Amino acid sequence: MSPAEATRRSSVAPAVPARPDAPAPERPEAAPPAEARAAPPAAPPEAPADTPRPSNPAKEFVQVFLRNGTAVIGFVLLVLIAVMTFAGPAIYPVDPYTMVDLPFAEPFGPYAPLGTDYLGRDILAGIIEGGRATLTVGVTAAVLSVVIGILVGALAGYFGGWMDRSLMKVTEFFQILPALMLAMVLVTIFTASLTTITLAIGIVAWPQVARLARAEVMRIRKMDYVAAATTAGARDAYLIFRVILPGAMPPLVVAAGLAVGTAILFEAGLSFLGLGDPNTMSWGLIIGQNRNYLLDAWWTVTFPGLAIFLTVLGISLVGDGINDALNPKLRRR
């Protein structure tokens, strides 16, 4: 292996730099920051398969998760936000598209609890209505990117050889293009609609999942039970989807959760830049439309942003909690 290649390899899976016997760094896959779509494929956490399984893993998982205070806070946050967006219109039946008060009415006033925007529309109603678009796009785009990522990663990791090399070249190609830039270009060229935005985010956000899936599949492929299944005559597709991938699920579930947060931040960024669907209320759109009046009407941008912030925060907290609960080795910390 040439030095150049060695470097490339090591920069692919850097999270455990030196010692194979050292404990994995703390929850590395929770670390990528907001705009980070190309964070290193975190060190695959030790699979539960390596440790003695408790009698009822599901029950123990719930117990460990519930003991984790911050994870429960995150979960409660997410439930509240889901209730607000999907049951909100019934509890607070204000049309987010019509004028309810003078423009820029201050928050906590008689008509609009969170104030009104530059057209006199109710900010609270806008947040309730916009949550649906934001959350739907976030979840759908995340599912899309995770499916692409798992497919690419599993094929590369399972077959190795030229398949691995060519798929990893494609992944590398997508990683040198800043994901948000590419999504911006795609949405600009193919007119903005919720579908275009979802597809664009799904298309740009998968490489990270692909790398993680590849590493996991490569690791599990070497295990004895896979060899046993092969000897028993299992075919490739059965081996990949029924034998190997179930074992790779724990870290991928966490990655999928975080992908939702990432996709929400993407959607918000695109809508903020005016690349959202102009006819559908979303959190980013409210901020983008009102940002020119920011210094006169702070509430118009503060509250929708707070909604994005709390949603992504809830997702990260829950993701961390799931990761810890699935990861017996890290529990001791």
Place this chain on the structure above:
Amino acid sequence: MSRYLPALSRLAQALGLLLAVIVLNFLLIQLAPGDPVDVIVGEMGGASEEVIALMRADYGLDKPVLTQLAIYVGKVATGDFGYSYYFNQPVLTLILQRLPATILLVLSALSIAVLAGTLLGIFSARRPKGLLSHAVTIFSLAGYSAPVFWTGLMLLILFANVWPIFPVSGMTNIRGSGGPVGAVLDVAHHLVLPAVTLATIYIASYSRLARASMLEVLGADYIRTARAKGLSERRVVYGHALRNALIPVVTMVGLQFGQLFAGAVLVETVFNWPGLGRLAYESILRRDYPTLLAILFFSAVLVMVANELTDLAYRKIDPRIGGASRRRRRAKPQPKGASA
């Protein structure tokens, strides 16, 4: 000759990736509704039939697609990214004008993030149960979860309106200020808020990463040895542990450069910073495809350059990689990881 082979093969790979970016750009133009001439004519506000036919011939649109691709690649290779009719300038000129501002912003943000992130990470790793450690954890989560453009808007409200100590937007004061020193200070004054905004998310991730890797390194045998030798805590931490703990941070910097650049698009839009990101925003509003695609191309180039630089830094810090044996013969032995 053989010692240059790795470098040559890397160069070839880099060129291959760039070619792929150019082909992608070409495909995007093909897929976009209307051909480039339609777009240009639309921007010019109409043109006569002869001019349109002339332009089509000029762009080679009357030729087969593969010929068009070859023409396009040839144009990009000679630095011809087309002409922006909205800005009334060749795209390349436009980009070169805006590039320095973006590089200044991104590098400032990166320096702030790496410095603050590593320091916070180290401090909190030294007392994992302390108050600061918890504060760093909370701050990391918050930094990861807040949309960067919203962070920028909040900082604007706080530090340009409520407590107006920084300018609202732009890179320089229109009235101008005394002399070259004044000009530098003026730019720096405008730079603070955008750079800090862009840095927040990365401070969060670097501090978390530095904390985790510092905790791991501090548990290593060679650190115990260093302590047993009776070295001061300061020398153990900064002389022995820091270098190894920095490796994951350096890797992360390289891997995230593209994201940093994409974040700059949002931050530049919030603060009206006259860089490539702001240009991207403007060209989206005007449907200025040549400019937008050229920005995509240049951002890929920037990311690749950053990846190479990270690789270099990586080799400098981690002697196990690359030219380790050569250096070890020259330099005097230094404390390194146990498994080096």
